[in-house]
Amino acid sequence: MITTGRAAAMMSRALSTAVLAGIPERGVRSIEAALAAALAVRVAKLDDDHDPAYLHPGRTVLILLEDVGVTDAAVLSAAALAETLQPELAAPTPVDPALDPASLEILEEVPIPARDGEQLLERLVVASKEARLVALAERLDHARHLHLTDRSRWASIHAETCEAYLPVAVRTDPTLARRFRRWCDVFEERFLHQRSEQRSGS
Secondary structure (H helix, E strand, O other): OOOOHHHHHHHHHHHHHHHHOOOOHHHHHHHHHHHHHHHHHHHHHOOOOOOOOOOHHHHHHHHHHHHHOOOOHHHHHHHHHOOOOOHHHOOOOOOOOOOOHHHHHHHHHOOOHHHHHHHHHHHHHHOOHHHHHHHHHHHHHHHHOHHHOOHHHHHHHHHHHHHHHHHHHHHHOHHHHHHHHHHHHHHHHHHHHHHHHHHHHO
């Protein structure tokens, strides 16, 4: 069990937010089980607790709780376990009996870009709303921290996010749609254009 450090603080914040949102105790326990499994992998595999991937599971849960108002514990538990860009950080299926089994069904529906390739947009469109919400929140958190990762991935992930995830966000939730539109515009202007101008001026 994670008891100290930034991972423990993130878990505490996410669970407190879930309680304040009115999620029943059983649901909170499910979210806790999922977060514990997801964060434990990062504690074990990442040397730097300020790595942008370190708190990704908790931030994904908070996007759904705070930005979208999701209170379905199965959706939030699935969000904690979702990892679509760094498979080496994906948690093994938790054996904790507190985990809502429905969360694993939702997680199974969430598309994996490296696996689904050109069918990514189609897979997102036909997924259940629950799976789409998880996929969108998980990608939005990755996108918000993209500038802290390897520059060689910026253009491809930006294009994938804006071409596949943005149109699905528009169909799914107005708040997520606004978040994705703003990120697509700002990242392109602030990071991709700036990088292109630097290359042309060198």
